[in-house]
Amino acid sequence: MIIVLKNDDQTTIAELQQHFGNTNDVFVHNNRVAVQGITAADLSDSERVAAVELIDSVPKAVQGSREFHPEDTVIKTKHSIIGGDNFTMMAGPCSVESEEHVMKMAAVAKANGSTILRGGAYKPRTSPYSFQGLGEDGLKFLRKAADQYNMDVLTEVMDDEHVKLVAKYTDIFQIGARNMQNFSLLKAVGKTNIPVMLKRGMSATVDDILNASEYIAAGGNHNIMIAERGIRTFDNKYTRNTLDVGVVPVLQKLTHYPVIIDPSHASGHTEFVTPLALAGVAAGASGLVVEIHDDPAHALSDGPQALKPNEFKELSDKAFAIRELLTEMPQEQAEAGR
Structure with missing residues (x-):
């Protein structure tokens, strides 16, 4: 899934990486954090509060996804x-x-x-x-x-x-x-x-x-x-x-x-x-x-x-x-x- 944060909150990003990094692949792009293999139910209450939008229906190609990386690759x-x-x-x-x-x-x-x-x-x-x-x-x-x-x-x-x-x-x-x-x-x-x-x-x-x-x-x-x-x-x-x-x-x-x-x-x-x-x-x-x-x-x-x-x-x-x-x-x- 892809978590879109309210802002480029490095503290929250670090917490997400620490929380899921040992068992899941985690990718970061600006204020977006993609975590392979989880759903919204796996997030804590504080992580839900930090997120603007939770996107569950993401293709396996997370890093290539427009949801994860909205800007065109040049x-x-x-x-x-x-x-x-x-x-x-x-x-x-x-x-x-x-x-x-x-x-x-x-x-x-x-x-x-x-x-x-x-x-x-x-x-x-x-x-x-x-x-x-x-x-x-x-x-x-x-x-x-x-x-x-x-x-x-x-x-x-x-x-x-x-x-x-x-x-x-x-x-x-x-x-x-x-x-x-x-x-x-x-x-x-x-x-x-x-x-x-x-x-x-x-x-x-x-x-x-x-x-x-x-x-x-x-x-x-x-x-x-x-x-x-x-x-x-x-x-x-x-x-x-x-x-x-x-x-x-x-x-x-x-x-x-x-x-x-x-x-x-x-x-x-x-x-x-x-x-x-x-x-x-x-x-x-x-x-x-x-x-x-x-x-x-x-x-x-x-x-x-x-x-x-x-x-x-x-x-x-x-x-x-x-x-x-x-x-x-x-x-x-x-x-x-x-």
Whole structure:
């Protein structure tokens, strides 16, 4: 449960920590104290008097709960600000294929408003015979390209054994959909101070993704963003997955973490990437992560969903225009009502 105190009363906070700390997990945020595994009946009369509001129906993901942490989490990296009132574009190839190619894609991403260069050096593939990535060489190429264009790096880490290596090159860890409930990996990135993009699993519920994020937060790392990349439904004939646009406002209500849309994996087909991306922006997402390639037909992975440079420019122009419109709309409405 979450106890909201009348003020930032350090004495009462200390008493609550001492009272419950030996047998329960206790978390503090300003005037809010979250205690795992108790109800209002477990509080003493004095503790009840100190509280403004007792919230019992709290999800297990206490630290990620908006009730516990009302303010938006804003993640700051060297070149990006993610969350809050900010909108962040992230783009790059699915896989790092060569130093020359990722450098070329970084130029395209940067020219169209991206501050984060994405790319996979270790690739989880459905078939063991598919391209698995360039490994550490890929990380080096990705880092060099990002530094060349003053961008941050976003790349996937696949298991806890790779966390230390990937941390040498990345600014943001990506936890892929297949690893959303790889709890050893979540614990490992939770022990770092490197931001984490946690992708929703293909069959994961909202509570599933929130509880997965709690594994990261429980380790002390609160620089978390949640990515919606499409879920498996009864129909995948025309799109690779089903983009759950409605989860954007739902997550924003339940959690303070930024919500990112991945239209590439949701659609699986180039022609649908831009419409789905724009739907995510209109729904209020904090950013987009998009796959781009100058020759998708010969891409080493996920070519059918990659945007060519001119297509990415169109998406980016429209996405930033929609975001600007949403930002200006309240003022325009106020002026119209005068």
